[in-house]
Amino acid sequence: MSDYGINTKCVQGGYTPGNGEPRQIPIIQSTTFKYDTSEDMGKLFDLEASGYFYTRLQNPTNDMVAGKIRDMEGGTAAMLTSSGQAANFYAIFNIANCGDHVVACSTIYGGTYNLFHVTMGKMGVQFTFVAPDCSDEELEAAFRPNTKAVFGETIANPALTVLDIERFAKAAHAHGVPLIVDNTFATPVNCRPFEWGCDIVTHSTTKYMDGHGAAVGGCIVDSGRFNWLAHPDKFPGLCTPDDSYHGVTYAEKFGLAGAFITKATAQLMRDFGSIQSPQNAFLLNLGLESLHVRMPRHCENALAAAKYLKGHEKIRFVTYPGLEGDKYYGLAQKYMPNGTCGVVSFGFQGGRQAAETFMKNLRLAAIETHVADARTCCLHPASATHRQMNNRELEAAGITPDLVRLSCGIEDAADLIADIGQALEQV
Numbered sequence: 475m476s477d478y479g480i481n482t483k484c485v486q487g488g489y490t491p492g493n494g495e496p497r498q499i500p501i502i503q504s505t506t507f508k509y510d511t512s513e514d515m516g517k518l519f520d521l522e523a524s525g526y527f528y529t530r531l532q533n534p535t536n537d538m539v540a541g542k543i544r545d546m547e548g549g550t551a552a553m554l555t556s557s558g559q560a561a562n563f564y565a566i567f568n569i570a571n572c573g574d575h576v577v578a579c580s581t582i583y584g585g586t587y588n589l590f591h592v593t594m595g596k597m598g599v600q601f602t603f604v605a606p607d608c609s610d611e612e613l614e615a616a617f618r619p620n621t622k623a624v625f626g627e628t629i630a631n632p633a634l635t636v637l638d639i640e641r642f643a644k645a646a647h648a649h650g651v652p653l654i655v656d657n658t659f660a661t662p663v664n665c666r667p668f669e670w671g672c673d674i675v676t677h678s679t680t681k682y683m684d685g686h687g688a689a690v691g692g693c694i695v696d697s698g699r700f701n702w703l704a705h706p707d708k709f710p711g712l713c714t715p716d717d718s719y720h721g722v723t724y725a726e727k728f729g730l731a732g733a734f735i736t737k738a739t740a741q742l743m744r745d746f747g748s749i750q751s752p753q754n755a756f757l758l759n760l761g762l763e764s765l766h767v768r769m770p771r772h773c774e775n776a777l778a779a780a781k782y783l784k785g786h787e788k789i790r791f792v793t794y795p796g797l798e799g800d801k802y803y804g805l806a807q808k809y810m811p812n813g814t815c816g817v818v819s820f821g822f823q824g825g826r827q828a829a830e831t832f833m834k835n836l837r838l839a840a841i842e843t844h845v846a847d848a849r850t851c852c853l854h855p856a857s858a859t860h861r862q863m864n865n866r867e868l869e870a871a872g873i874t875p876d877l878v879r880l881s882c883g884i885e886d887a888a889d890l891i892a893d894i895g896q897a898l899e900q901v
């Protein structure tokens with residue numbers, strides 16, 4: 475599939491049926507797999523042969539869908555996880571453990587911030603958060619001798635800052651560590667971070683990839699380009715024998731192309747078990763088959779909404795990286811010339827109260843803790859997803875008390891704008 479364009483990969487990647495086989499990917503709804511001899515199974519446990527034995531480690535349906543996302547991103551290996559949270563946790567914990575340190579962008583998704591700052595902090599992994607537009611000196615100063623990775627989001631949810639992928643990749647590589655990019659909002663249809671020097675991509679497939687609000691899921695994709703063996707002291711987990719897995723050295727046995735994902739599967743999925751159910755993987759694949767058709771419409775509707783809001787007297791500010799004049803418009807044009815995402819955020823002249831009145835009066839747009847659905851939805855982050863943050867943290871995350879996040883669906887733009895207009899009249 476690697477020679478095909480992104481549209482073909484969306485539709486046909488990951489699964490090529492043989493003669494007389496099902497046209498749609500089969501849901502292999504089985505916890506376990508049968509073998510003729512114990513020796514056959516032993517080879518699988520030793521990672522000497524490839525094959526399935528227990529769905530907590532690997533399942534054929536999941537692997538087909540992961541293979542499609544791998545092809546879409548242009549990577550060498552991929553795995554599905556039960557959620558985006560699990561994907562980001564595994565991506566970091568696969569290389570950064572107790573006593574290690576990670577540099578992360580301050581505007582990342584609230585759930586990821588909490589995972590990193592609070593929960594992984596308790597596990598002994600420390601994070602330094604830097605603004606996406608920090609100076610070179612600030613970025614440089616964030617690194618420590620025990621730094622193991624740099625993390626950011628292509629387009630941050632919901633701050634809508636755009637990561638300068640090339641710049642962050644360069645800084646990471648200068649310190650001998652990989653850049654991990656959460657590409658949830660842009661999707662590989664609009665941006666493929668590997669083309670700009672990123673080493674590992676993560677996704678909450680719950681968002682545009684599923685696209686129908688049907689299944690929570692995540693994915694990790696490896697570019698296969700980061701040379702772990704050039705920094706064996708930094709990445710002992712990949713470059714020295716794993717005693718918990720028969721003494722295998724992942725980077726040697728599976729090469730750069732397979733080491734990261736094999737280790738994440740053999741250790742983290744084995745021990746934490748955040749597998750995506752094959753049923754959800756099937757639903758995710760249905761979403762992926764139309765991702766390339768839906769993304770342009772999401773972007774078109776969001777741009778129309780952003781332009782309308784920008785000119786409205788009751789609106790204090792509009793943030794949309796696809797809107798000319800936006801602080802991140804230049805970076806968006808560079809990394810996502812065909813469109814950014816369907817999410818627009820804006821604030822009100824009347825402050826938090828106006829935001830709440832506006833939300834109450836929407837008819838088409840539903841209030842949901844969700845984005846990137848085919849149906850338009852909206853949220854007031856300060857009272858929902860970012861509720862646990864204090865004012866200083868909110869500010870660092872790019873969120874004000876009057877900010878509303880509108881996730882434009884794929885309905886008629888005219889209907890969305892009429893809905894926004896009538897709700898604004900009530901403010």
Ligand SMILES: *Cc1c(COP(=O)(O)O)cnc(C)c1O
Nearest residue numbers: 557558559583631658678680691
């Ligand atoms: C939603 C989201 C996540 C978390 O994903 P879940 O599937 O909800 O666990 C992580 N990163 C980004 C950018 C998101 O939007």
